Amino acid sequence: MADPAGVGVGWRPEIAGVVSDVEGLGFAEVVAESFAPAGPPRGVADLRERGVTVVPHGVRLSLGGTDPLDPARVTHLAACAAALGAPLVSEHIAFVRAGGRDAGHLLPLPRSREALDVLAANVARTQAELDVPLALEPIAALFDWPDDEYTEGEFVTALLDRTGARLLLDVANVHANAVNRGRDPEAVLDTLPLDRIAYVHVAGGVEHDGRYHDTHTEAVPDAVLGLLGALVDRLPAAPAVLLERDGGFPPAARLHAELATLRGVVAGARVP
Amino acid sequence: MSVHWGPDAAGPLAQRQAALVDALVAGGPAPPGFDAADLDATRRALLRKRAREAAAQWPLLAASYGDRWPSVFAEHRAGHGPVGALRDGWDVARAVTGLPPGAAAELAGREAAWRYDGRRSPRPRRWRRLLGRVRRGR
Numbered sequence: 001m002a003d004p005a006g007v008g009v010g011w012r013p014e015i016a017g018v019v020s021d022v023e024g025l026g027f028a029e030v031v032a033e034s035f036a037p038a039g040p041p042r043g044v045a046d047l048r049e050r051g052v053t054v055v056p057h058g059v060r061l062s063l064g065g066t067d068p069l070d071p072a073r074v075t076h077l078a079a080c081a082a083a084l085g086a087p088l089v090s091e092h093i094a095f096v097r098a099g100g101r102d103a104g105h106l107l108p109l110p111r112s113r114e115a116l117d118v119l120a121a122n123v124a125r126t127q128a129e130l131d132v133p134l135a136l137e138p139i140a141a142l143f144d145w146p147d148d149e150y151t152e153g154e155f156v157t158a159l160l161d162r163t164g165a166r167l168l169l170d171v172a173n174v175h176a177n178a179v180n181r182g183r184d185p186e187a188v189l190d191t192l193p194l195d196r197i198a199y200v201h202v203a204g205g206v207e208h209d210g211r212y213h214d215t216h217t218e219a220v221p222d223a224v225l226g227l228l229g230a231l232v233d234r235l236p237a238a239p240a241v242l243l244e245r246d247g248g249f250p251p252a253a254r255l256h257a258e259l260a261t262l263r264g265v266v267a268g269a270r271v272p
Numbered sequence: 273m274s275v276h277w278g279p280d281a282a283g284p285l286a287q288r289q290a291a292l293v294d295a296l297v298a299g300g301p302a303p304p305g306f307d308a309a310d311l312d313a314t315r316r317a318l319l320r321k322r323a324r325e326a327a328a329q330w331p332l333l334a335a336s337y338g339d340r341w342p343s344v345f346a347e348h349r350a351g352h353g354p355v356g357a358l359r360d361g362w363d364v365a366r367a368v369t370g371l372p373p374g375a376a377a378e379l380a381g382r383e384a385a386w387r388y389d390g391r392r393s394p395r396p397r398r399w400r401r402l403l404g405r406v407r408r409g410r
Contacts, residue, residue, distance in 0.1 A: 103296055104297065
C-alpha cells in the first residue's frame with residue numbers, strides 16, 4: 001500500500017461517518033489497541049476498499065519501559081499492519097507502565113544512555129516481528145527527568161540512527177514541550193532529524209493553569225498551525241499530515257474545515 | 273539544556289520508572305530530583321483524561337455532575353491507579369452517596385447485567401451469557 005500522503009485524520013468510532021465523508025482524504029490511522037485485525041469496524045474496512053492507506057498507531061507497547069516487552073502486544077501490532085495492508089506502523093518514545101503498574105498514559109523517559117539502550121532493544125525486538133517499517137513519535141510531557149544527558153534532538157537522532165526507525169513528528173507535541181519550557185518551538189524543530197520524517201501529527205490542546213496541555217479535544221490552535229507551516233518550509237516536499245482528535249468531537253462541517261485548513265498550510269498557505 | 277547530576281538522581285531505571293508511576297497515579301511520593309509542580313500538573317492532567325474517558329462509559333453519571341464531574345472523579349479516584357474507563361466510572365458510582373436518579377439507574381442497569389467484584393474486569397452475569405449463547409444459536 002502507498003505511503004501516507006496528503007492530509008489525513010485519526011479514525012475513531014465517534015467520527016466514522018465524518019471521516020468517510022472527507023473529500024480527498026489522504027490517509028487515516030487507527031489506534032492499534034482498539035483495533036481487532038480479524039474484525040475491523042465497517043468504517044475502516046470501507047476506507048481500505050476505497051484504497052485509503054490506514055496506519056496502525058500503537059499507544060500501549062511501552063517501548064521505553066524496563067518491564068519486559070509484552071510479546072502479545074508486539075504480535076498484535078504486526079497483525080494490525082498485515083490486516084490493513086499498512087505501509088508502516090507507528091509507536092511512541094515513551095513508557096506507559098512500570099513495576100506491573102499501568103499509568104494509562106504515555107510518560108517521558110530520561111534522555112540517558114541507559115534509556116536509549118532499553119529503547120533500542122525493545123524497538124529491535126518489535127521491528128523483528130514487523131514486515132513493514134516502524135515510525136517513532138516523541139511525546140508531549142509536562143515534566144523532564146532530572147538527569148537528562150541529551151537534548152531531545154540528540155536523543156531522537158541517536159535512537160533513529162541505532163534502530164533505523166523513521167520519525168513520526170507531532171508538531172503539537174513540539175509546540176507543547178517548547179512553550180512549557182520557555183523555548184522557541186521553531187528552534188527545537190531545527191534540532192530534530194527532519195530528514196527521517198515518515199509523517200506528521202497535529203492536534204489541538206488548551207491552556208490550563210499556566211501550562212499548554214496537548215489534549216486532542218480542541219481545535220488546532222494557530223500557533224500549532226504556524227509551526228506546521230514552519231516545518232513545511234524546512235522540507236523539500238510536502239509531508240503527510242494527520243489530525244488527531246480524541247474527544248470533544250466537533251460537528252462534521254467544523255472537522256472538514258479544519259482538515260481543509262491543514263491542506264492549505266501543507267500547500268504553503270500562510271497562517272493568519 | 274541544564275544537566276543536573278546528584279546522588280539522589282541515581283538508581284536503576286526500572287526502580288525509578290516504577291517510583292514515577294506510583295507518584296503519578298497511585299499516591300506515591302514525588303521521586304527525588306523531579307519538579308514537584310510539574311509532576312503534580314501531570315498527575316492532575318491524567319485524572320482529567322481518565323474522567324473524560326469514564327464519562328464516555330458513564331454518560332448519565334457524568335452528566336448528573338455537569339462541570340463538577342472531573343473533580344468528583346478525582347475525589348474518588350486520585351491515588352488509585354487507572355483500571356480502565358468502565359471500572360473507573362463504576363468505582364466512582366459505587367462510592368458516591370446520593371446518586372441522582374439517572375445515574376442510579378445507569379448503575380443499577382450495569383449491576384444487573386454484570387458481575388463486578390471491584391478488583392477484576394466485570395463479567396456478564398449468567399443470564400446474559402445464556403442469552404448471548406441463544407442469540408448466537410448455540
